[in-house]
Amino acid sequence: MPELILKPGTLKELWLLPPAPGGSRKYLAGGTDLVSGSNAGMDASQVWVDISDIKELKGIRETKNSLIIGSGVKISELSGSGLISRWLPALRSAIPHFASPSLRNMATIGGNAATASPCADGVCALCAERADVWLELGGKKRKIALQNFFSGPKKTVLRRDELITAFEVPKWKHAGVYLKLGPRAYFGIAKASVAVALELDGEKVRSASITLASVSPVPLMAVKTANYLKGRVLNYDNARTAAALVKTEVSPITDARSEAAYRREMSGVLLERALNSVILTGRMSQVAG
Amino acid sequence: MKKENARLKAVNGIFEICLGINGVKKSFSVKNTEFLLDALRRHGYKSVKKGCDTGDCGSCTVIFNGKPALACLIPAFTAHGSEITTIEGLGTVQNPHPLQEAFVEAGAVQCGFCIPGMILSSKHLLDANPEPSEEEIRKYLDGNLCRCTGYVKQIQAVRMAAKRIKNGEKRFRGKAS
Numbered sequence: 526m527p528e529l530i531l532k533p534g535t536l537k538e539l540w541l542l543p544p545a546p547g548g549s550r551k552y553l554a555g556g557t558d559l560v561s562g563s564n565a566g567m568d569a570s571q572v573w574v575d576i577s578d579i580k581e582l583k584g585i586r587e588t589k590n591s592l593i594i595g596s597g598v599k600i601s602e603l604s605g606s607g608l609i610s611r612w613l614p615a616l617r618s619a620i621p622h623f624a625s626p627s628l629r630n631m632a633t634i635g636g637n638a639a640t641a642s643p644c645a646d647g648v649c650a651l652c653a654e655r656a657d658v659w660l661e662l663g664g665k666k667r668k669i670a671l672q673n674f675f676s677g678p679k680k681t682v683l684r685r686d687e688l689i690t691a692f693e694v695p696k697w698k699h700a701g702v703y704l705k706l707g708p709r710a711y712f713g714i715a716k717a718s719v720a721v722a723l724e725l726d727g728e729k730v731r732s733a734s735i736t737l738a739s740v741s742p743v744p745l746m747a748v749k750t751a752n753y754l755k756g757r758v759l760n761y762d763n764a765r766t767a768a769a770l771v772k773t774e775v776s777p778i779t780d781a782r783s784e785a786a787y788r789r790e791m792s793g794v795l796l797e798r799a800l801n802s803v804i805l806t807g808r809m810s811q812v813a814g
Numbered sequence: 815m816k817k818e819n820a821r822l823k824a825v826n827g828i829f830e831i832c833l834g835i836n837g838v839k840k841s842f843s844v845k846n847t848e849f850l851l852d853a854l855r856r857h858g859y860k861s862v863k864k865g866c867d868t869g870d871c872g873s874c875t876v877i878f879n880g881k882p883a884l885a886c887l888i889p890a891f892t893a894h895g896s897e898i899t900t901i902e903g904l905g906t907v908q909n910p911h912p913l914q915e916a917f918v919e920a921g922a923v924q925c926g927f928c929i930p931g932m933i934l935s936s937k938h939l940l941d942a943n944p945e946p947s948e949e950e951i952r953k954y955l956d957g958n959l960c961r962c963t964g965y966v967k968q969i970q971a972v973r974m975a976a977k978r979i980k981n982g983e984k985r986f987r988g989k990a991s
Binding site: 526527528529530553556557560561564575577601621624625626627628630631711712 | 954
């Protein structure tokens with residue numbers, strides 16, 4: 526735990542702060558990962574910068590072609606947002622699976638990425654939504670695809686003192702869903718999960734993004750499976766073939782939460798269920814409208 | 815208070831913080847390694863329970879700046895300038911909150927350890943959604959674990975309280991203990 530807490534109110538103030546002596550500073554947002562990690566002796570930083578007051582990191586706004594989600598947006602704020610409901614169906618469906626209601630009031634979406642846990646629900650869904658992430662260091666900005674932000678379990682491409690400022694997600698018409706298999710229905714850590722975003726043209730898949738969590742060192746973009754679905758009719762048979770294919774793309778491990786073989790099998794099951802649910806929802810909306 | 819926030823420096827590992835607890839302004843001296851949960855308990859707010867200390871059980875739930883949050887994961891120094899409600903701020907034995915009445919009447923309290931957190935989560939739910947379905951209550955109390963009663967009576971209690979709040983009923987108003 527730190528000796529010095531700095532609490533800038535703007536990004537300008539942040540970049541005027543002196544460098545931390547003898548090591549990098551730690552950014553404190555929701556605190557749910559940093560604090561519990563520090564408590565367990567996993568962090569020895571002397572200087573923490575509390576970024577919860579930085580106004581540029583807050584809020585969800587819309588541009589002509591994208592949504593900009595501030596990295597300081599809390600998970601519970603995502604669930605209340607009309608913009609998220611309208612444009613990001615996979616992310617919306619991931620929120621109830623994200624920890625517990627009180628943790629959702631604390632944790633931020635930026636922190637979910639920064640922690641870079643292979644099982645993170647929020648960023649898995651955001652990858653399927655084709656999000657980019659905005660990073661800033663000393664006022665210099667750069668944007669990269671979120672899927673390229675992770676370099677390993679708990680590792681990212683963030684440079685020393687670099688800050689995640691926002692996620693930029695394109696607005697595109699698509700169906701989306703997030704399914705998670707944990708030890709219980711809610712408030713569990715995933716054994717495997719899948720986020721699917723499908724751009725449909727009638728019954729045909731125009732384009733697909735499929736991201737899996739907990740079955741590879743970083744959120745896994747199942748590119749082969751997505752390419753298989755592209756241009757095909759979305760039906761139960763093709764969903765089954767896609768499920769078989771995705772099992773060849775994942776690289777799960779055995780750990781405290783599950784076994785590699787089970788995770789591989791469940792990756793297929795979850796994807797098939799996710800695709801089937803899009804088929805059913807599509808049929809129902811046709812009936813309805 | 816905003817300006818003071820800009821820089822908090824520990825003197826010999828101690829931060830001086832000001833915060834509002836149940837509507838009363840308080841000043842605490844807290845260690846840089848201390849959590850809000852421990853600071854609150856040290857200052858007499860013993861209703862905030864220390865269960866797992868890792869953000870899993872929900873026993874330490876407080877309303878933090880208007881929303882339920884887990885005091886065991888909040889470094890005490892970051893509570894500088896915040897507003898906190900503990901169950902001491904909700905009702906008294908003489909004049910309980912409808913949720914407190916309902917939890918007693920429904921038999922939702924056995925050992926009682928999880929109840930402060932559970933009632934504070936429920937209060938926030940009912941403030942936002944006065945007529946929640948059973949499913950909504952279950953999902954909302956997801957992060958509040960109970961090892962005694964089995965998650966049936968508490969759900970009934972929240973429904974009972976919701977109905978009474980809606981109808982303006984209050985059973986024990988002003989009753990002497």
